Amino acid sequence: MHPLSPERSFASAADHAHCAAAIRAGSRSFHLASLALPFRVREPAYGLYAFCRLSDDAVDLGGGSLDAVARLQERLSRACDGRPQDTPEDRAIADVMRDYAIPRVIPEALLDGLAWDAEGRRYETYADLQAYAMRVAGVVGVMMTLMMGVRDALTLARACDLGVAMQLTNIARDVGEDARAGRLYLPLSWLRDVGVDPDAFVRAPVASPAVKHVVARLLGEADVLYARARRGVAHLPANCRPAILAAAFLYAEIGRELCRRHALDSVSQRARVSGARKLALLGKAVTLSPWLSRGAPEPALDAASFLIEAVARESVRGGPARRPGMGVQFVYMLDMFERLERAERFGE
Numbered sequence: 001m002h003p004l005s006p007e008r009s010f011a012s013a014a015d016h017a018h019c020a021a022a023i024r025a026g027s028r029s030f031h032l033a034s035l036a037l038p039f040r041v042r043e044p045a046y047g048l049y050a051f052c053r054l055s056d057d058a059v060d061l062g063g064g065s066l067d068a069v070a071r072l073q074e075r076l077s078r079a080c081d082g083r084p085q086d087t088p089e090d091r092a093i094a095d096v097m098r099d100y101a102i103p104r105v106i107p108e109a110l111l112d113g114l115a116w117d118a119e120g121r122r123y124e125t126y127a128d129l130q131a132y133a134m135r136v137a138g139v140v141g142v143m144m145t146l147m148m149g150v151r152d153a154l155t156l157a158r159a160c161d162l163g164v165a166m167q168l169t170n171i172a173r174d175v176g177e178d179a180r181a182g183r184l185y186l187p188l189s190w191l192r193d194v195g196v197d198p199d200a201f202v203r204a205p206v207a208s209p210a211v212k213h214v215v216a217r218l219l220g221e222a223d224v225l226y227a228r229a230r231r232g233v234a235h236l237p238a239n240c241r242p243a244i245l246a247a248a249f250l251y252a253e254i255g256r257e258l259c260r261r262h263a264l265d266s267v268s269q270r271a272r273v274s275g276a277r278k279l280a281l282l283g284k285a286v287t288l289s290p291w292l293s294r295g296a297p298e299p300a301l302d303a304a305s306f307l308i309e310a311v312a313r314e315s316v317r318g319g320p321a322r323r324p325g326m327g328v329q330f331v332y333m334l335d336m337f338e339r340l341e342r343a344e345r346f347g348e
Contacts, residue, residue: 009095015088016043019050022089044099047092048143051079052110054089059114069115076111080104100147103310107143109135117183122198124188126221127302129171130164132185134303137167142307148240151315156308157300158232162244164301165225166251172218173254176267179205190214207267215264219255226252231295241292246285253281 011019058068075085080097084090096102113135123129141159145151171178171185178185179202188198194210201211226248233241233248250273258264258271273281300308 010082010084010091011043011047011088011095012091015091016046018088019043019046019092022050022053044092044096044147047089048096048147051089051093051096052140055111055114059118066115066118069111069118072114073108073111076104076107080107096147100143101314102143102146103314105310106139106307109307110139113139120183122184122188126187126190129168129185129187130301130303133164133167133171134160134301134307137170138163138304139307142311145236146311148237150236151311152235153300153308153312154297155232155235156311157298157304158229158235160301160304160307161225161232162229162248164303165222165229165248168218168222168225169251169255172215172222173258173266173271175211175215176205176207177270179267186214186218190217205267207265211267212264215258215266219258222255223252228298231293231298233289234292234294238290241289242282242286245289245292246282249281249285250278253277 055072058072059065075090076093078085079090079094082094082098084094093107097104097107113132116132116135121132123132138160141163142156145156145159150156175186182202184198184202186198191198191201191211191214194213196208196210196214205211229248230245233244236244253273254271257273258266262269262271
């Protein structure tokens with residue numbers, strides 16, 4: 001039973017062991033770092049992470065099938081209804097959804113984003129791209145914020161900013177790899193503005209000055225969101241701030257590496273952050289987190305409104321706003337570390 005829930009847990013000790021083993025096999029660095037989590041947080045963190053990774057893999061490794069997304073949607077629906085499918089990951093995510101009062105529209109949005117990937121959807125405008133990034137990354141920020149016991153709209157808006165900024169960085173870093181796989185995430189209107197034909201670029205990707213201009217523009221938009229997100233970190237519990245600030249620093253550094261060492265060429269090269277630099281950024285986050293300024297409130301991105309409103313509706317209905325205590329702050333950062341490691345090891 002989860003220590004914060006008076007209800008019987010769906011997941012057993014064997015289920016939690018399965019989720020932990022999956023993480024241990026998938027990422028040595030994630031597993032080692034996760035040992036710092038208190039037991040009461042480690043188990044639900046493994047469950048949440050295992051289900052999210054299962055979802056990514058089901059679509060990515062399944063060739064981008066919409067059928068795979070439909071099966072995931074059915075599994076999520078059953079978990080939300082308290083009837084999880086008979087797998088460790090499904091039982092674990094059912095506990096997480098209930099124990100932290102996560103509105104089902106939030107993980108459903110993640111699956112929508114995976115469906116858009118499976119469709120090979122492209123994005124005409126920056127606003128369209130934000131809508132996609134909100135689904136595949138902004139929702140992660142929302143779920144992690146809820147697990148920290150924070151549910152106010154302002155903080156959730158800044159969590160969405162951070163998730164979108166990270167996804168924009170990913171897109172800028174992976175332009176060449178995506179194109180060679182037949183995918184294109186750069187706003188089509190931006191490409192046309194500088195004389196680049198999107199279809200021609202996917203057929204023969206080249207890091208032309210025009211394409212580099214679009215990459216620089218996308219990184220500029222990400223930097224704006226990183227700045228907004230950093231101001232929101234001050235609204236988190238004090239023991240959560242260093243990890244979230246570190247996640248922001250680590251991803252923003254990918255963009256800086258792309259500019260400094262790769263001259264904005266993300267077609268023939270792939271920017272990486274060294275281990276030593278990651279450690280330096282962690283130290284910077286720990287040092288700066290006590291001195292963060294909250295700044296003036298800023299409106300949420302339009303693309304974030306439906307997520308924030310879903311949380312507000314859940315709170316009005318009396319959904320619990322739990323504070324699981326020390327340790328949850330590590331989950332978001334460890335997820336970022338694991339994504340970075342997988343990208344470096346497998347060229348994702």
